[in-house]
Amino acid sequence: MIKATVYVTIKQSVLDVQGTAVQGALHSMGFQEVDKVRVGKYMEMTLNTTDRSEAEKRVRAMCEKLLANTVIEDYRFELEGA
Amino acid sequence: MIKATVYVTIKQSVLDVQGTAVQGALHSMGFQEVDKVRVGKYMEMTLNTTDRSEAEKRVRAMCEKLLANTVIEDYRFELEGA
Numbered sequence A, B: 001m002i003k004a005t006v007y008v009t010i011k012q013s014v015l016d017v018q019g020t021a022v023q024g025a026l027h028s029m030g031f032q033e034v035d036k037v038r039v040g041k042y043m044e045m046t047l048n049t050t051d052r053s054e055a056e057k058r059v060r061a062m063c064e065k066l067l068a069n070t071v072i073e074d075y076r077f078e079l080e081g082a
Helices: A017-028 A052-067 B017-028 B052-067
Strands: A002-010 A034-047 A073-080 B002-010 B034-047 B073-080
Touching: A002 A052, A002 B034, A017 A034, A017 B052, A034 A052, A034 B002, A052 A073, A052 B017, B002 B052, B017 B034, B034 B052, B052 B073
Parallel strands: none
Antiparallel strands: A002 A034, A002 A073, A034 B034, B002 B034, B002 B073
């Protein structure tokens, strides 16, 4: 079993409306020190495989095909376990 | 400037419908090795402060009040920088 952790974030060049909304909400609640917020997705998966290099290829394919919209999003992932 | 990274995840005891949907989609795309998926939120913030222990208290308060729904979600965060 390999555990994969995938992080999907909006590209720096793309306006993050959700982040801007969270920042506005935090400001209005008195958290004035919050300068910039960017919101992304975080996914944890367990994979029924023990081949790490194969898992890396497969997770990359999942990100490209489904998990991230690569036009506006970046992704990165970490693998843990055998 | 302190950089805070916040991870918000659905509690283990709560059904993660979004994760189940992603798992189903991955299976139907041929990624049969995917065993379990849990989807969470990932937030990066920059804070206009240099007091790390104060920042920790403030980020915890932000999580409790806005960023996480503590009834069904867990959160954790990391601080980086002075």
